[in-house]
Amino acid sequence: MPENTTDAPQQWTPVHGDPYRSVPYRPERMPAEESLDQADRLRHRMDGRRTVRRFSTDPVPEQVLRDAIACAATAPSGAHQQPWTFVLVKDPEVRRRIREAAEHEEKISYDGRLGEEWLAALRPLGTDAVKSHMTDAPGLIVVFQQRYWLGEDGTKRKHYYVDESVGIAVGMLLSALHLSGLSALIHTPSPMRFLREVLDRPENEKAFAVIPVGYPAEDCEVPDLVRKSLDQVMVEI
Numbered sequence: 001m002p003e004n005t006t007d008a009p010q011q012w013t014p015v016h017g018d019p020y021r022s023v024p025y026r027p028e029r030m031p032a033e034e035s036l037d038q039a040d041r042l043r044h045r046m047d048g049r050r051t052v053r054r055f056s057t058d059p060v061p062e063q064v065l066r067d068a069i070a071c072a073a074t075a076p077s078g079a080h081q082q083p084w085t086f087v088l089v090k091d092p093e094v095r096r097r098i099r100e101a102a103e104h105e106e107k108i109s110y111d112g113r114l115g116e117e118w119l120a121a122l123r124p125l126g127t128d129a130v131k132s133h134m135t136d137a138p139g140l141i142v143v144f145q146q147r148y149w150l151g152e153d154g155t156k157r158k159h160y161y162v163d164e165s166v167g168i169a170v171g172m173l174l175s176a177l178h179l180s181g182l183s184a185l186i187h188t189p190s191p192m193r194f195l196r197e198v199l200d201r202p203e204n205e206k207a208f209a210v211i212p213v214g215y216p217a218e219d220c221e222v223p224d225l226v227r228k229s230l231d232q233v234m235v236e237i
């Protein structure tokens with residue numbers, strides 16, 4: 001933990017860097033033409049992202065996963081508390097245990113725990129309790145929220161805007177994976193408590209999502225979804 005370099009009062013929770021000091025920020029300004037071009041390309045590339053549920057077992061370069069996680073960790077966060085942990089699960093035995101526990105919970109959920117309204121919303125997507133992607137996909141990232149800060153001596157401090165911060169970071173992770181040529185699924189088995197036990201995470205961490213990553217299987221198909229148009233999602237005043 002870096003020490004405060006000013007006489008300012010100690011942060012209530014540890015903040016990395018020295019927020020009491022400012023440094024110049026002068027990113028090179030992009031010419032408007034280039035900006036328009038980049039934005040248009042990015043919009044189309046992002047529109048090509050789809051959630052994949054059938055993965056090839058072909059390996060992916062592990063460094064791409066680390067780089068994508070590093071991108072996600074650049075996300076803004078409430079009071080710069082960076083309340084996230086990304087677990088890159090490589091051990092096949094641990095992955096097998098995650099799948100087994102997830103399928104156990106999902107079977108109970110799909111057998112009725114979710115309730116008819118939720119099940120009806122999922123039905124068109126064709127999802128079920130079988131989670132082969134957890135062991136088929138060559139990469140598996142489990143994201144945890146740090147619900148509060150936990151010091152080594154057991155001290156607890158509040159974290160602010162944890163849901164929002166981790167949601168933004170996961171959005172950036174999915175974007176980074178997609179723009180690096182990989183496909184992913186954001187999977188939220190319910191409940192997810194088993195993940196903290198299987199991955200031996202501390203008590204202040206709560207699982208947020210399981211993200212299998214890889215290449216789509218050769219016969220992969222995705223639901224024929226249509227996204228809302230810009231007019232439907234944006235209001236200009």
Ligand SMILES: Cc1cc2nc3c(=O)[nH]c(=O)nc-3n(C[C@H](O)[C@H](O)[C@H](O)COP(=O)(O)O)c2cc1C
Nearest residue numbers: 049050051052053125127185186187188189222225
């Ligand atoms: C917070 C969140 C939770 C999700 N949980 C699941 C899940 O548990 N299982 C699943 O198959 N898909 C899950 N999805 C994926 C959505 O079903 C998918 O994003 C949506 O159908 C749109 O498809 P697209 O990602 O291809 O645009 C989740 C997505 C989000 C954002």
